[in-house]
Amino acid sequence: MSPDLAAQLNRPVATLLGVRVDGLSLFLAAALFCVAVLWLRAAGRARSRQAALEAAEADAERLDAVLSAQAEISGRMQTMAEIFGARQADLTRTLSDRLDGLTSRVGQSILSTTKDTKASLSILAERLAVIDRAQSEIRNLAGEVVRLKDVLANKQSRGAFGEGRMQAIVADALPASAYRFQATLSNGRRPDCLIRMPNGAPGLVVDAKFPLEAYSALEAAGDEAGRSAAGARLRRDMDVHVRAIAEKYLIPGETQDTAFLFVPSETVFAVLHEEFDDIVQKAYRAGVVIVSPSLLNLSIQVVQAVLKDARLRASAGRIQAEVRLFAEDLERLDARVAALRQHFGQASRDVDQIGLSSEKLRHRGRRIADVELGEETRPDGIAAPGARG
Template identity: 80%
Template sequence: MILDVVAFLNRPVAALAGVDVTGLAAVLAVLCLVLGLAWMRAAGRARRHAAALDAAEENAARLDQLSRSQAEISGRMQTMAEIFGARQADLTRALSDRMDGLTSRVGQSILATTKDTKASLSALAERLAVIDQAQSEIRSLTGEVVRLKDVLANKQSRGAFGEGRMQAIVADALPASVYVFQATLSNGRRPDCLIKMPNGAPGLVIDAKFPLEAYSALEASQDAEARAAAASRLRRDMEVHVRAVSDKYLIPGETQDTAFLFVPSESIFAVIHESFDDVVQKAYRAGVVIVSPSLLNLSIQVVQAVLKDARLRASAGRIQSEVRLFAEDLERLDARVAALKGHFAHASRDIDQISLSSDKLKRRGDRITGIEPRRGDGPSGSCRIAGTGVGD
């Protein structure tokens, strides 16, 4: 068998480029090829192993760098966590303080709002009470207006209403001593009011008239004919009233030349002066002045000023008489002072004389006390003045 193998190896098995290739050469070529393939595979493995080693080293370096980076990041994260913790604590404290302050302010605001609300509610309750009282007063006034309407529907009650309003105006402005209601004149007529003027001047007559029916008809007229009829009625009523006041209450020497016809309604007065100027002029010529409540109040104030001026004049007269008496007393006092001054001058001269006599008496007394008796035989011996030797 070995011989066969040797023979096979020595026997040419192929021809390549004209050269016989034996089996041994073929086997060697195959072996070389196998060895080359094996070497190439080993080299590839070695290269791959080296590359793997290089990759492992690079990965290790990267892992090391990554570890270091992770450690640094961990440290930074720890530092940041500490910083965030401190800031969170500060922020928590600040928020807590702000919340406490906000809670306190909110509480104070709520208390203040509660107080304001209570005050507003109490004020609202008071206003509601006032409103309720006003409503009750309005209801009562409504009833009174209804009753007033019923009163004004009656002519006598209407006259009493006008007279009462006039009396209220006069009584509020003047003292009771200067006016008389329902005074009786010399002709037996009784005006509603007579005001006494100062210094014995004639009195001022005031009489109240209330032409409500004619005015109401004028206001209620719907067409020109009805309005003309109502206007004619109002003009006629006012002329009757003016004539009655002029004929009854203007008495020469007893009353003023002018009397007041009081109309207790501003609206009626305005209509009369706006639309019935002829009636107003006739009243002026008759010595009657038509007045409303406001004009009567103004006229009463003028009368009050006149009365005050009269009182001032009377007071001035009394002051002048007192000043004259004072001057007379002053003259008498001056005369008495002059007489007293003369008495004092005479007394002063008497006192000077007395003082002179007193000085003489004193000097004489001094000389008498200075006399020394001489020594002699008897008690009747002569004396001498001490220091002079001369007898006195």
């Protein structure tokens, strides 16, 4: 060390707490400070390393624990996976069984529903067929109604309609010999029907009339004035019909004192009796009775009963004659039976006599069989001639 440097180091540099500090002391102090700082840093680093080592050990322990826990968890997971697998297999089988059962039930339900649907469709088809037939019949009926309307619109056709209905009622109830359609009377008139009465009684005249125009006007009238006019027309038409029948067909000694005016509509007949009773009474006083199809049928049944009673009365004499002949035959039969009974009695007595003779012959035959060769004694004890002793 040079003397200058040593002098510099020994020279006081500062005063600290009354003590003069030279450069060397300061240098040494600085060196000690640096050493202390370095030592502290080294100790800190050692502590840090120790702490890091301890942390690493702790981390290793934690890692071991984590690995152990992971292994345990892995084992548990595997166990749970096996359990879940078994459960899943059981669940799969259960679901499969249930799905099979559900499929079977659904299939049966579908089959049952299909059968029910087919049956319903079959019934529906039948009903539709019935509806089709009904519609066809309705169309035919509509056509018939239209044709009937056309028929009724024409007077000749309307008269033929009423006459035809009357003829059907009479022909269904009476024999052909009891009536005649369009019969010619002595005055040259020809009623629609003449019913022959029994025992030579005068015939019953039935004539068909149909006041359709007046009735239609009455039905179509919308006010009282219209109904009054239509009612007057109906009275006028019916009066014409009644007078025509009374004048043409009521012939004393040839026809009955009463004739039937046939109205081929129950509705028109009801309207006449409900609203036009004066027409009905006037016709009755003229010897004309207004009848509907039902009343004509009832009257024809009464006539049928009268004809049947007449036939029975006509047959009564013949039945009595037959009964008398039957009684005579019965008396002759009784006499012949009595004679036959006498013959049977005599024959019975003859048979008894024959039986008695036969019995005697059997007895004699037995006695002859019992006779021995030798002297034969008679029943009175005398020896028979030629018998040996």
